[in-house]
Amino acid sequence: MAIQDKMRYAAGIDVGGTSVKLALVSEDGNILFEDKLDISKATREEILNTIDLAIIKINKEANLFDVQISGIGIGSPGIVFEGVVLGGADNLNGWVNVPLRNIFSEKFGLPVYVDNDANVMGIGEVVYGAARNCTDVIFITVGTGIGGAIFMNGQLYGGYKNRGTELGHIVIDHKGIDCNCGGRGCLEAYASTSALIRQYAELSGKDEATIDGRYVVERFKEGEPPAVKCMQEHTDYLGHGIASFVNTFAPQKVVIGGGISEAGQFYIDMISASTFRYSMPDCASNTEVVGAILGNKAGFLGAASMVFKNVIN
Ligand SMILES: [Zn+2]
16 A cells, blocks of 8 residues: 555644543544543643643554554644744633643654644534535634634634634624623624623523523523523624624635534524624625534544644644
């Protein structure tokens, strides 16, 4: 068999706020092994040791399968440039100026690719998920905040020095409410799952601490008026924001990810309807709004795929 026909394998590492997810992934997207390690309340050193352990575990599994990994891909919260997490990962202690690429390429003697977690999830959906075979894609993840990734002409676009594409922080109300980013009226402040919960608690008079996204979705399905109103507004806000991306980028697909995107097709349909209501028909004529399909595997799959260079970034 010619060398170029041989299947390649990679370590995919997804560093989150409370855990490191890890997987051994083949170039065609099969997950041969996956695991999760806890990093809640961990220090910088402990997080680095956990990533190190994750790679060792993957290597061990690769040996069992009699294959070798050809590289390591890592997704991390924060601003990532040239393999270094510069900062902006507020959930991780001391996660500032962390040269992940150098640390692990020296330790394991393999190429290491690092990018921001939302970018990496987006790469996962483009390479193996809901936006396979698309070149122009907007990926949005709706959770505590709103993150995202932009793909243009088959390439990830991160802005100059990879500091952009904060898709949750486009302004949808210039006189609006304050946002965590220091700005005002951002999409995230209105349309994150946290915002949905806050809005529902205010309208229903229930205790915010006892409510999560799933709770609001269940009440919505029962037709409870406050839940119906809040979900309609939530998807309306999202559609407003996404319409701006559609008018700017004319994507083939807008992929909606994050926990709440798994609520059901009705959720995607509501966002889709509102997106097309507010976007310019000529810009949206080739656009489809779809749900992410990789769930919480998008991170390590996208991380691994950076090794295979299916998406140039
Ligand atoms: Zn903001």
